[in-house]
Amino acid sequence: MHTIDLRSDTVSKPSPDMLAYMQSIDQSLIGDDVFGEDQLVNELQTTAAKLFGMEAALFCPSGTMTNQIAIHLHTGPGTEVICHEQSHVFLYEGGGIAANSGASCLLQYGNNGVFSAAAVEAAIRKDDVHFPRTKLVCIENTVNRGGGACWDFNEIEKIAKVCQNNQLAFHLDGARIFNALIAKNENALQYGNQFDSISICLSKGLGAPIGSLLLGNQAFIYNAKRIRKRWGGGMRQAGYMAAAGLFALNNNIKRLEIDHLRAKQIEKQLTHIGGLKEILPVETNIVIFEMLNLGLVQKLINHLQLHQIKANHIGNNRIRFVLHLNQSNEDIARVCEVLSHFSI
Ligand SMILES: *Cc1c(COP(=O)(O)O)cnc(C)c1O
Numbered sequence: 001m002h003t004i005d006l007r008s009d010t011v012s013k014p015s016p017d018m019l020a021y022m023q024s025i026d027q028s029l030i031g032d033d034v035f036g037e038d039q040l041v042n043e044l045q046t047t048a049a050k051l052f053g054m055e056a057a058l059f060c061p062s063g064t065m066t067n068q069i070a071i072h073l074h075t076g077p078g079t080e081v082i083c084h085e086q087s088h089v090f091l092y093e094g095g096g097i098a099a100n101s102g103a104s105c106l107l108q109y110g111n112n113g114v115f116s117a118a119a120v121e122a123a124i125r126k127d128d129v130h131f132p133r134t135k136l137v138c139i140e141n142t143v144n145r146g147g148g149a150c151w152d153f154n155e156i157e158k159i160a161k162v163c164q165n166n167q168l169a170f171h172l173d174g175a176r177i178f179n180a181l182i183a184k185n186e187n188a189l190q191y192g193n194q195f196d197s198i199s200i201c202l203s204k205g206l207g208a209p210i211g212s213l214l215l216g217n218q219a220f221i222y223n224a225k226r227i228r229k230r231w232g233g234g235m236r237q238a239g240y241m242a243a244a245g246l247f248a249l250n251n252n253i254k255r256l257e258i259d260h261l262r263a264k265q266i267e268k269q270l271t272h273i274g275g276l277k278e279i280l281p282v283e284t285n286i287v288i289f290e291m292l293n294l295g296l297v298q299k300l301i302n303h304l305q306l307h308q309i310k311a312n313h314i315g316n317n318r319i320r321f322v323l324h325l326n327q328s329n330e331d332i333a334r335v336c337e338v339l340s341h342f343s344i
Contacts, residue, residue: 003308004331009176009204009259009285009324014244018207021247022240030239033059034229040239044246048200048213051249052192056221058214059242060233063088063175066199066214068096069227071136073220074169074196077102080132082123084108084115086145088173089138100231104132112280113143114151117158124166137163140173141180145314147280147288148263150180153190160194170194175201175212179284182256196220205256205285206248207325210241252325259285259323262332266321269336274344275300277317285323293317300342307338 005011014022031037045057060066067089075081081097083090085107089097097103106123108115125131137159143149163170172195174180181188191198197216202208214224228234235241260283267282270289275296279289291297297317304311314320321335 001308003310004327004335005310006304006321006323006335007310007312009322012203012205012207012324012326014209015207015325017251018244018247022243025239025243030237032236033238034234034236038237038239038242040242040246041235044242044249045213047246047249049215051188052198052215053189054192054198054215055217056215058221058224058228059235059238059245060212060214060228061210061235063173063199063201063203063212064093064096065228065231065233066212067138067171067173068093068100069214069224069231070171070197070199070216071097071103071138072101072227073223074136074171075101075103076135078132079103079135080125081105081136081138082108082120082134082168083138084113084140084143086113086143087138087140088144088175089140091145103135106134112146112149113140114146114149114155115139117155117162120159120162121166124162124168134166134168136169136171138171138173140175142176142183142284142286144175144286145288147282148176148179148284148286149281150184150283153184153186156191156194163196169196171196172198174198176204176284178253179205179256179260182253183260183284202245202248205259205324206245206252208241208244208248211245213245255325256285259325259327262323262327262329263287263321265332266323266335266339269339273300273339273342287321287323288314288318290316290318296344299344303342304338307334309335309338 029039033041049057125134141151202211277290
């Protein structure tokens with residue numbers, strides 16, 4: 001019996017097709033990307049920028065780096081970022097906003113990681129020597145800790161307006177933006193229009209082994225390249241990884257709907273288990289549910305483990321399942337079967 005890994009979509013490995021593509025690339029296209037000479041990296045950057053209708057893109061080792069570079073360029077010491085208390089940039093990037101950029105956060109709460117334009121407007125600091133200067137609004141779509149929740153695009157447009165009227169930058173942590181596009185039947189170009197910068201991940205549901213892209217205008221990406229180098233993220237023959245990224249963008253977006261259907265399937269099964277408190281609304285490839293107490297969380301995780309299924313406790317008596325392309329219909333059937341045998 002093989003292990004089914006529901007801990008994260010970051011655990012996904014390249015499919016045989018992707019691996020074959022990586023091996024089939026013309027070696028003459030590979031070069032030193034710090035010199036800008038890797039043609040596959042350049043193609044990946046151009047492809048991603050075009051997809052979102054933005055001027056330029058930069059290939060980076062991780063989504064943490066793309067987010068942190070963007071925040072660094074949009075802010076500075078004594079400035080403030082408006083973001084959600086559950087957001088990756090605040091919670092999971094090692095305190096990078098403070099450590100890398102000297103900025104503080106004004107946090108938003110509730111609603112599964114989503115907040116309103118009115119809340120943003122109310123959070124903007126007045127020009128007063130006591131206050132930090134508000135510089136940036138950062139949102140996450142889909143919201144990881146919000147159970148893969150999608151933003152309402154109308155609200156994004158409204159926040160973009162508020163940002164424009166108040167000279168604030170607007171950054172999208174789009175680690176799973178393609179899940180949102182598929183779930184809401186939206187277009188990447190819509191998003192490129194609203195944001196000053198966008199971070200997208202290739203190594204989550206899209207199945208590439210490594211890599212994220214930062215998108216923005218020419219001047220922004222020119223500066224981003226300098227910060228990437230300073231922080232040790234300049235990569236040399238990165239074209240092999242860029243090939244995986246190109247394969248991911250060209251082949252693995254549409255299939256995300258399969259992960260979304262499987263998430264719904266698991267959600268349905270979960271409604272029957274004992275000890276359940278609530279399931280966050282399932283919109284994409286993430287299922288987050290809360291058990292009545294910590295003992296039940298451990299009991300369920302042990303029960304899954306016994307059947308070679310890995311899942312994460314993410315705190316607050318909550319367990320997270322994440323669907324991705326390394327799982328099969330049989331795997332999902334097994335997960336449901338194992339859940340059906342859980343007794344408290
Ligand atoms: C995974 C993720 C990132 C980037 O994470 P890395 O592991 O650094 O690539 C950023 N934001 C969100 C919401 C994520 O889920």
